[in-house]
Amino acid sequence: MPMPELISPRSPRVAAARRLARRNFRGKERRFIAEGPQAVREAVEHRSGGEATLTELFTTVEAAERYADIVAAARDAGARVHYADDEVLAEVSQTVTPQGLVGVCRFLDSPFEDILKARPKLVAVLAHVRDPGNAGTVLRCADAAGADAVVLTDASVDLYNPKSVRASVGSLFHLPVAVGVPVEQAVQGLRDAGVRILAADGAGEDDLDDELDAGTMGGPTAWIFGNEAWGLPEETRALADAVVRVPIHGRAESLNLATAAAVCLYASARAQRTRTPR
Numbered sequence: 110m111p112m113p114e115l116i117s118p119r120s121p122r123v124a125a126a127r128r129l130a131r132r133n134f135r136g137k138e139r140r141f142i143a144e145g146p147q148a149v150r151e152a153v154e155h156r157s158g159g160e161a162t163l164t165e166l167f168t169t170v171e172a173a174e175r176y177a178d179i180v181a182a183a184r185d186a187g188a189r190v191h192y193a194d195d196e197v198l199a200e201v202s203q204t205v206t207p208q209g210l211v212g213v214c215r216f217l218d219s220p221f222e223d224i225l226k227a228r229p230k231l232v233a234v235l236a237h238v239r240d241p242g243n244a245g246t247v248l249r250c251a252d253a254a255g256a257d258a259v260v261l262t263d264a265s266v267d268l269y270n271p272k273s274v275r276a277s278v279g280s281l282f283h284l285p286v287a288v289g290v291p292v293e294q295a296v297q298g299l300r301d302a303g304v305r306i307l308a309a310d311g312a313g314e315d316d317l318d319d320e321l322d323a324g325t326m327g328g329p330t331a332w333i334f335g336n337e338a339w340g341l342p343e344e345t346r347a348l349a350d351a352v353v354r355v356p357i358h359g360r361a362e363s364l365n366l367a368t369a370a371a372v373c374l375y376a377s378a379r380a381q382r383t384r385t386p387r
Contacts, residue, residue: 126165129213144208144271149212169192188212219285227285229258231374234332239336243276244266246370250370299331302329308332308353309341320353
């Protein structure tokens with residue numbers, strides 16, 4: 110195993126990777142950071158627009174030995190692999206305790222039009238979601254529920270925020286994600302594609318259990334999820350075909366965004382599987 114080649118945190122490549130912590134620099138370079146073995150493994154396997162998503166990999170010698178298969182796959186995919194010391198990894202990492210693997214990746218979001226052309230059956234729309242951890246967790250929930258796509262509106266957090274990427278735990282690389290779409294455009298496009306629009310809101314007029322009992326959730330569906338603190342504004346609620354609340358059967362005051370999103374997405378996924386048995 111070679112000795113570390115990037116021994117100085119002042120290396121231009123280290124400096125460039127460190128600047129990806131800032132949104133304006135990410136947008137300019139169209140690059141973002143993915144950390145840890147799970148995210149890097151997914152990045153190695155992902156391709157966008159015919160190109161490998163992972164462009165560079167920073168790794169300590171110890172991590173390169175532990176995750177030799179990931180490092181070899183990264184090199185085979187054309188990524189430049191840098192063996193670095195702990196000080197360098199601390200510079201490019203966005204976590205307090207780096208796991209020894211930090212990848213630089215190309216942006217991978219999909220055009221909204223491509224998502225519509227694929228005739229999606231289940232979509233999560235994040236409108237006014239500002240917390241990056243919540244955004245990444247909802248993306249992970251959508252992936253787990255078998256959703257076809259995720260849409261982040263122009264009022265939502267940056268998909269490539271390091272906290273969003275970490276919270277997605279690799280799901281960012283699994284399904285199409287459109288970013289920067291005005292909520293009105295997202296709703297109209299999905300409706301024109303035959304998708305029913307449901308807004309998730311704790312004060313919704315319709316109850317999720319009633320929707321399931323009525324058999325109305327088996328068709329193509331998009332769920333709109335709102336801000337963590339104040340939910341969906343009235344003008345966004347008005348765009349939906351129905352505003353649905355997750356019933357609270359116990360004494361909890363409410364559910365947090367990611368939990369509510371998981372309940373709604375899995376309810377739709379179950380209804381769709383029941384309607385179309387495999």
